[in-house]
Amino acid sequence: MHSLATGERYEMSPADCELHFMSFAFDGSHEGWMHPLIYGASVLIRDDSLWSPEFTYEQMHRYGVTVGVFPPVYLQQLAVHAERDGNPPAVRVYCFGGDAVPQASYDLAWRVLRPKYIFNGYGPTETVVTPLIWKAKAGDPCDAAYAPIGNIVGNRSAYVADANLNLLPVGVAGELYLGGLGVARGYLDRPGLTAERFIPDPYSTTGARLYRSGDLTRYRTDGLVEYVGRVDHQVKVRGFRIELGEIEARLLEQDPVLEVAVIAQPGPSGQQLVGYIVPVDAEVALSNERQAQLRESIKARLRESLPDYMVPTYLLFLEALPLTPNGKLDRKSLPKVDAQLMQQTYVAPQNDLEQQIAAIWADVLKLEQVGVTDNFFELGGDSIISIQVVSRARQAGIRFTPKDLFQHQTVQGLATVAEQGEGGLQVDQGPVRGQMPLLPIQQWFFDTPVPERHHWNQSVLLKPLKPLSAEALQQGLQALLEHHDGLRLKFVEEGAAWVATYAPLGQVTAAPLAAMQADALLWLADDATEDSLQALCDTAQRSLDLQQGPLLRAVLFTLRDGTQRLLLAIHHLVVDGVSWRVLLEDLHQALVQQAAGQTIKLPAKTSSSQAWAGQLQAYARSAALQQELGYWQAQLQDVDSGLPCDRATDQVVIKDARSVSTELDPSYTQRLLQDAPAAYRTQINDLLLTALARVITRWTGDSSALVQLEGHGREELFDSIDLSRTVGWFTSVFPVKLTPQPALADSIKLIKEQLRAVPNKGIGFGALRYLGTKRRNRPSRHWRCHASPSTIWASSMAASMSRMPGLPPAPKPRVPIKAPRLRWATG
CATH class of the missing domain: 3.30.300.30 (ANL, C-terminal domain)
Known part of the structure; x- marks a missing residue:
């Protein structure tokens, strides 16, 4: 029955000659001699040697072969030989058999060999050789990664089903189950395997059986079965x-x-x-x-x-x-990869540019050395650190953008797009004057009910290792104030709106802390003790004034034991995490230059907050940004943002908050920051947010968690803007609906995809919400989320400060940097 059916498909006749290429140890070889002989055709039998393509063509020409059945790899070699040397034999039918047929091999065979038909024969030994065959004529497309395996031959059945034998619809992949005539009875003396692979057929007569092929397939709309791959060729990586x-x-x-x-x-x-x-x-x-x-x-x-x-x-x-x-x-x-090659091997820089970039990476990432093939993000880099790398490179006369670093994640790749020497964006180095439109995050601040707006700070406490004079510190702070215009901003309430204005540049003065002199940027406190530090720092934190300024307060403490502490407190309206790295490096550089008797000279300014705000306002009204509106509205829909609690209230204030701290050892930190991101091709935030979403959904019983996320906000939206060294508050705040899965690995993958789907890293939400022209074209100003994780890498900040040998961080007393009566806001 089978040989008659296949011979009919092949249109065999006495005029045909089929090359019997397969070894007789291969089950399909028996079909290769039976159906030609049944139809009166002749058979050319290959000997036990493996013929070269040249010899195969020679024999096919000599004996007038019209039908040839070959494994896909070998048939591709024949096609390549014919394309190179020409003179392929006039074969009526070429058939792929014994393995999956990639689309490229199928297309090459048509283009070069030009037969009347190309067949793709499919079938396990357990179902008598080829229960399915695809007969393709010229012009029939493959339309898939692999050539289709066709439709059933003879009185057989073929089902695509899941592991529970539920039939799957057209286009959905599942395992191929074969039934009907030709199914074997089982494996000799292997009852366990027989029971596993040969199962009752629930869709046929009593006693009929199915064979589980182990092949992933799907039905196409034209009735053909498409091969996807082997179940056992699926691996977990x-x-x-x-x-x-x-x-x-x-x-x-x-x-x-x-x-x-x-x-x-x-x-x-x-x-x-x-x-x-x-x-x-x-x-x-x-x-x-x-x-x-x-x-x-x-x-x-x-x-x-x-x-x-x-x-x-x-x-x-x-x-x-x-x-x-x-x-x-x-x-x-296939040769195994050498075990040493499987490890990250150091590849040294090959030129001066690669050497400089590698040195910058090593310094910023605190590594002994960086090879040119090492991946920036697998070494522990992230979007914030990428800005620092860009800034450090610019100081060395090397220009590239954070976007370049994301696209070229190795030193070798980055060196191909980096530029050196003069050129690039030219920024006015003079002082910025006038008013500045409020940025979305600043609008959010003034839109939030805050009882003590003056007390919303960020601060660091440093411990000078050498005596630091008030005069040297004054000069260093003066350099910061002249260079970083954002530190001169004042915020004044005019009617129902707040206005930001750049104050004139003045001289930094010093005064005793006890005098509480508001216009003195530097306060001095002598004869302090470790115990009194907390109260003194608290006094300084509460001394900032949004309307009068300054929004920076420095306090130099001299303790009774002769050591010093330096507090820098800055209102959050004019500083963020990226800004701190810039400010601390610049202050350190200014102090070092003074100690060496040099004039203070800081790196060139980058674009001002004023310039960025102007561009962002225009962007908020653009058609391109309006296309994001649907995405942001979808994030805020169909999510119950409440958390189960004993007494629901909106009056949760910071003074009532309690914190739980934990510390990861260096080994675990390494696994979290480098090993796991390398294994899953993720960034650290993907892993932390996956854990958070899984915890919240278990707690609430909801399928999704609405989380307020923050980004650095310094996105590369405009070619005329560079914010890599600009001091200000650029943070973007935006909601993301996270939907975890039952399995941890699936959760990581899906949440990574959900986070990658955020357009332009979330900056558009704030622009639409606060700068959009029409209220109907804005996301709601009133929304709540399950959680608002502000990921502040203290270790990363400490790493930045620890590179300044004269000003390492000191243990900071627990001083409120925000007003204790401030409500806990989540959007």
């Missing part, structure tokens, strides 16, 4: 289930790639993907330099269509893929 065949298909789409295989191999951090490539240009496999160039270009193309965790960690170039005697790919014979 970094917690994600991956189909290796999908990666192979994407690789084969690239012009330089001739043949490919992808496997998962154990590495230091778990399973790692290894890709084996036979390049079109055979000389690539002989040149390390060309391999490196091609490797990076191939990976870059893959990242355009695949998530990072599906991009092979290593790509190895081979002259040919290993084959079995049947001509099938021999995955077991």
Whole structure:
């Protein structure tokens, strides 16, 4: 029955000659001699040797072969040979058999070999060779990563179902179950395996059975079955289930790639993907330099269509893929990646530019050395640190943007887009004057009911290791005030609105703390004690005045034991986390230059907050930003933002808050900041927010958690703006609806995708909410969230300060930096 049916599909006749290429040990080989003979055709039988493409063509020409059945890898080699040397035989039917057929191989066979039909035969031994066949004529598209495996042959059945035997709709992938005539009775002397693979057929007559093929397939709308991959070729890498065949298909789409295989191999951090490539240009496999160039270009193309965790960690170039005697790919014979190569190896910079960039990374990330192939984010970098890297590079005369760093995450890649020397954006270095439109985060501050607006600060307490004179500190603070215009801002209430104005530049004066002289930026406190520090710092924190200024207060404490402490308190309206790094580095530089008898000279100014605010107002009215409105409205819908509590109230104030502190040891911190992000291709916030969302949804019983997130807000929206060294409060605040999954790995993946879906890192929400022209085109001003995590990396800030050997951080007393009666706001 089967041979008659297949012969009919092949349109066999006495005029045909079929090449019997397969080994007789292969089950499909018996079909290859039976159906031609039944229809009176002749058969050319290959001997036990593996024929070269040249010899195969020679025999096909000699004996007039009209039908040829080959494994996909070998048929591709035949097509490549014909494309290079020409003169393919006039074959009526080529058939792929024994393995999945990538689209690239299918297209190449049509283009070069030009048969009347191309067949793709599919079938396990347990169901008598080929229960499904696809018969394609010229012009029939593949339309998938792999060629379809066709429809049933003879009196058979084929179901695509899930593990519970629920039939799946068209287009949904599931395991292929085969039934009807031809299903084997089982495995000899293996009852357990027989019971696992051969199961009762619930869709047929009593006693009928199905064979579980282990192949992932789906039905197409035209009735053909499409091959997706092997169930056992699905591997878990970094917690994600991956189909290796999908990666192979994407690789084969690239012009330089001739043949490919992808496997998962154990590495230091778990399973790692290894890709084996036979390049079109055979000389690539002989040149390390060309391999490196091609490797990076191939990976870059893959990242355009695949998530990072599906991009092979290593790509190895081979002259040919290993084959079995049947001509099938021999995955077991693929060379293993050397264990040392599986580890991060140090690759030294090759030129001065790479050397400078690597040194900046090492300094900012506190590493001994950075190789040119190391990944910035796997080393512990993040978006905030990227701004610091950009700023440090500019000081060294190297120009690139944070966006460049996100797109080129290695020193080697970044060096290709970095520019050196004069040029780039020119910013007026004179003092900024006049008024400044309020930024969205400042609007949020004034829109929030705050009883003591003057007391909303950020501060640091430093411990000078050498005696610090009041005169030197005055000069250093004067340099900061002249250079960073944002420190001169004042905020005045005019009617129902607040207005920001730049105060004239004055001289920094010093006065005793006891005098409480408001216009003196520097206060001096002698004969202080460790016990009195808290009260004295509290006095300084409460001394800032939004309308009169200054919004910076410095206090130099001289303790009875002769040591000193330096408090810097700045109102949050004019400072953020990025600003602190800039200010502390500049103050340190000013003090060092004075000690060396030099004139204070700080790096060039970047764009002012005033310029940014003006551009942002125009952006808020743009059509491009209006397209984000639907996204933000969706975030605020269908989420109950309340948390279960004993006494629901909106009057939660800061003085009633209680904090719980925990500290992670260096090993755990390393795993959280570097190891886990490298394994999951995530950033630290993805992991922390996944944990938070899972906890909140368990607590509330809801499927989603509405979380208020913060970003640094210094996004690259405008070519004419550079905020890398600008002091101000640029924070973006925005809501995100997070929906975790039952499995932790699935939660990480989904929440990572939800966070990546936030447009322009959330800056548009505040612009629409506060700067939009029409109320109906704004997200609601009144919204609440489940949680408002402000992720402040104290260790990162401490790392920045610890690089200033003369001014390390001191243990800070617990002093309120915000008014105790302030309500706890969540949006």
